[in-house]
Amino acid sequence: MARKTYTGPVVDVSFDGEVCQHAAECVRGMPTVFDPSARPWIDPTQAGSEGTAQTLREVIGRCPSGALRVVDHPWPARSSRSRSQASASSSTAWHRPNSSDPAS
Numbered sequence: 738m739a740r741k742t743y744t745g746p747v748v749d750v751s752f753d754g755e756v757c758q759h760a761a762e763c764v765r766g767m768p769t770v771f772d773p774s775a776r777p778w779i780d781p782t783q784a785g786s787e788g789t790a791q792t793l794r795e796v797i798g799r800c801p802s803g804a805l806r807v808v809d810h811p812w813p814a815r816s817s818r819s820r821s822q823a824s825a826s827s828s829t830a831w832h833r834p835n836s837s838d839p840a841s
């Protein structure tokens with residue numbers, strides 16, 4: 738089985754079932770994210786705040802086999818808002834008539 742990645746709002750979790758030792762550290766540590774009776778059994782959306790994501794990082798750090806890994810997003814969730822605001826303001830500027838534009 739290849740390593741699979743499960744996407745969350747703050748961090749993603751990747752898992753390799755061939756490496757897992759079934760020690761259940763993950764299930765004991767954060768049962769809202771790691772639920773063997775659910776499909777998929779890993780749900781990083783349950784760690785939707787920076788605080789719960791940090792707990793998730795700590796629980797994954799206790800995985801004895803290395804089957805679990807945290808995949809941090811390239812930028813913090815809070816900066817995605819400012820990125821979209823920047824995009825919205827630049828798109829507003831693009832639609833604004835500009836009489837000083839020599840091309841118009």
Ligand code: SF4
Pocket residue numbers: 756757758759760761762763764799800801802803804805
């Ligand atoms: S803590 Fe790691 S080794 Fe243990 S069950 Fe979870 S993934 Fe498998």
